[in-house]
Amino acid sequence: MTNDGDRRNLITTSREIRKVRRQTISAIFNQLQGFSAHEEFSDLVQEAKEKYGITRIGVFDVDMIIWDFKNAMPIALLEVKNRHQLQESDGYAIFDEPQYTFLEDLGNYLGVPVFYVVKTRVKWLVWKVERGLAVRRKLADGRKIVLLPLDKAERYNHGEMVHRFLKRLMER
Known part of the structure; x- marks a missing residue:
């Protein structure tokens, strides 16, 4: 009342x-x-x-860069997607292969971890971009994709993103 x-x-x-x-x-x-x-x-x-x-x-673009001002260097690169951008097939998330390769190469060149971060309705899915994780495919129409296993994604709720994932990145 x-x-x-x-x-x-x-x-x-x-x-x-x-x-x-x-x-x-x-x-x-x-x-x-x-x-x-x-x-x-x-x-x-x-x-x-x-x-x-x-x-x-x-x-290509990078959606977010977590930057360390004290050491004047990047801590992590993030490609952020939402659930509407996430395509799934047989236990895999589907992403653009040229973008994945670019992020993989850029992360290796800079020596910085790169992550795909996807916001679903109830959780966050996070994959670290690294060699050997993605399954590369060429579609009949010529487009190239990568398949990231959904079971390899780290899953976080809101609090876990703050207290586990992001805290761990920023404390590096």
Whole structure:
């Protein structure tokens, strides 16, 4: 049971509601513009590759870098996905092979661990990108994929991500 004071604290003015709506719309618009710029730049790189016959170049991004400011070096690289991006087949998660190979090579080059991190409805799945884990396949349409065994994924709930996985990474 609430008293009048509790109910008054829950009520916001129309002005405050409009401000929150504007901020939300602005944040969504900024994200969409960022996606648009990303896609446009990728198209420009592709156009340059085709125009000048350059085939050895690929364009990739890294979703997150955990950075150690004291030692001025990366601690870990993360490729973060959500459950809608996760495709599964016969006990495996399916990912893009060129991206996996890039992350594998980059991690080896930098000497930094790389992880695929997937947020499902109820848990986080984490794979360390390393040689020998992925099963590589070429599909009939020419696309290349990697299969990561679901039983090799570390599983964490919210608290375990903070107190086990991330704490362990940041204490390195």
